[in-house]
Amino acid sequence: MRRRSIISAVLAAAVALVCAGTVALTTTPTAAAVGGSGPYPADYETSTGLANHTIYRPGTLPPEKLPIYVWGNGGCSANGTSQLNFLREIASHGFLVIASGSPNGSGSTTSQMLTQSIDWAVAENGRQGGKYYGRLDTSKIAVGGFSCGGLEAYAVSNDSRITTTTIFSSGLLNDSDDYQLRRLTKPIAYFIGGSSDIAYPNAIDDWGKLPAGLPAFMGNLNVGHGGTYGQTNGGEFGRVAVLYLKWRLKGDTTAGTNFVGPNCGLCNTQWQVQQKNLTLDGGTPTPSPSVTPSPSPTPTPTNGGPQGCSAAYSVQDQWAGGFVAAVNVTAVGSAINGWRVALTLPTGATITSLWNGISSGTSGNVTVTNQSYNGRLSAGQSAGFGFQANGTGAGATVTCTAG
Template sequence: MIFTSVVLAALAANSVAAIPQICTRQSGGQFVPKPGYFPATGDDTIAGGIFCISLSDLGTYLARVGNNPGATGSESPRSGQATSGSGPYPAQAFTDPKLGKHTIFAPKTPPPANVTMPILAWGNGGCATDPTSHKNLLIEIASHGYVIAADGIAGGKTGASQSMVSDMKASLDWATSGGAAKYGSVNTSAIATMGHSCGGLEAMSSAYHDERVKRIIMFNIGIFQDEKRYLLQEIKVPVAWFIGGPKDMGYPNVEKDYKLLNAGLPAYKASLDTGHGGTFAATNGGKQGKAAVAYLQWQFRNDQASKAILLDPKAPGSLVSDKWTVEYKNWEGY
């Protein structure tokens, strides 16, 4: 997640000085938003890319709006058990020498050749270089026949304190150049970028002006700064947000972003009362794991039962029956 337990305790007392580094300012020029100015790529000198926020700006933002990033909700879970996922293809974490600063989550044994696997690039909360906090979620998704390249390795020993857009781009380059083929029949035309908190903003920054990316999935995060929202004009693929209710610091920003996407662009927004931390630590990623799998199965495999879980409150196992609040638009024909 974006915050450690020590920092969460400090934030509970509203100590802005204790805010961790969601996006670290580095040497060189930082992207400066200006209506009408669209940089060629989503890269920036801060982690999370052009859609993200610097540490100093984050402190100012939180002090102004009064968000408590450490808040929890009625659906916040305790840590669950590690499994191989609930899908038909038991999954695990791998390392790959051709993508040495990442962890691969994929089925332990390649699925049958007629099962083509989409490619997902994942960014961690805080743009951390260790995906361990999200392992339960990522293994759950992979067990349904997906190959995921996540920023970082266990222990975070990549030589960097945070991941950058270039790290997620490296995942896409690796997959599209054949690196993912060892895990089974992969579909490099079915690619999504996704992530939690800073990692979600990294996912949007990585998808910006990259035609390889067909979907963006963001957990518990939206754009912080109003002056950057004009960049949403350049997002041309469907976006899904899975957020943690009004206590989630990403919640008010997602409400704005959802309304400002290009007219006609499909969007999906589901909210569960978890606060910013989500359900990642629960067995199989908890309710966010279930929601993510359903969305991916609908989008990349046209699974109608999964579509019903997301769109029909009366469908068996619907997100609404799981206490999600759901809103969506422009999905006619999808």
Template structure:
């Protein structure tokens, strides 16, 4: 048996064969992330530019909508899950069971506003999302932690707070996030069997010495990244290869740089990719699956200029 060490009050120090019991750490993003100081050092060393954009980056102002799905969505604050924002259909649907998502923001920010177009789009297809933070970031913290995303999971699975938004399906639960929030989603899912899928945007593990922790990931992982200009791109290339043998994985890249398309109307092409992935995974939608896996399918990601790679799926 590999040694599993519970780290509580101290920062996780990676060492091959050293597996903490949870993904918690003293830094935002958890055990798969790195500190802001280390990030600055990394960027100076590699020359990566988090502000780089690409041919698919959003241009102009986005229209404000309730999403393009069949269930117009909005944001809610909920006293049963403080310091979070809920994205859900305006009216609880009566004809659909809704998968649930715990979301982490870019920079592990405590304000999800910059991702609202994207999150409303997903919610409008019949999903309930609990995002770290509230509009304005008035949570008393500068960055979110694994404990914040775990609070979302607990809210979905242990209490009754989420039930007011409709018929939620806690057996179809994903952790998702952008940048630091993406690493938070993987750290939160680590050793938590309530999480069935991990979806990460524009990010991979920065530290080579932490990649051995990927051995402990037990559920399918999907990455949506922003092409070679994205500071997450080279690390995702490494992580994809190092997942446990036989574990399903999906990797799609679009020329946006690190910022993705979150700010576009209805979240742009990143939201389209995410919705189709979730519909395939949690609702067994064969049309959505084809868009992800078959370049010749109508509306495929490849036809939208994504470069796609996947393994252990047919």
């Protein structure tokens, strides 16, 4: 697991320095558009009832209820204005945004502070006489974070009150934390700074381990780890974050067309796009293929096994010297209680890490069997596994046998 372990060490050591630079950039932005570009000019405030947090809100509350977005800063910094332009931009489109850390604060945050933000917003919505009384939509709550703040967002994403999770330039540092991915049940979106982003390999690794059927979006913009948070209105990351939150928290399907389907608004642009299980209306999804403007190997056709299962192989990501691939297993005709996939790798390809399966061998002919939690499938139900490998991913073949 060379790529993941190296990036883990580098990210852990460097994230504070990278985000410290972002803090310096955005605390006193030179190109700030005061109030954001939305219809409700916004700024930030604090509350004695929510210590060590920064609250971004429209200056005049709109007539409709405000969905809630809670945010973890880069570097787990306790400076709630370290992504000021970005967060104020979101608030200006009719959201209540709460960042961990006080304005221009110091020190570090914890994931518990995100939960405190949600608790406070829910309580304020029900507090008679308060300015937010009945003005917040507590059924629509999103959590997000940049870099280290993204790790905090992962940590609380299983909160039943959360509608969707957004991960910005982040990915789990250790395989021992992958349980946080397996427990995801609500839509998730990744906004990453491209292959030069220090968090890119970890984000791609997480993407390959998401539960089967989970609605998920990944967009990569080639800006590196620092993102565009300090640009006017949060730059391109700010624009896309607003669109995603409008879709997921306000039901704006026009905004949603930027993320769904092979001709989505972000497809075939400077963004590199991948999709899983996305529909505009939130109905039962048809599995969505990865969509990306950069060339990638064509998925291997499904090969049916003789004992009730089929397997389909696809390359999720390819870079110089390595790739991430996924194998989707489907029960055919009747329920199965276990599966075994015969995987033939291209010449020179060597598996370095594999998830959601148990493998024998790392090159050539490899056999992968189910884990204890994904082997029992009803007719038509799918599960699968993913792996990261050295070499080139095109040309692998798979065959499935139920067992």
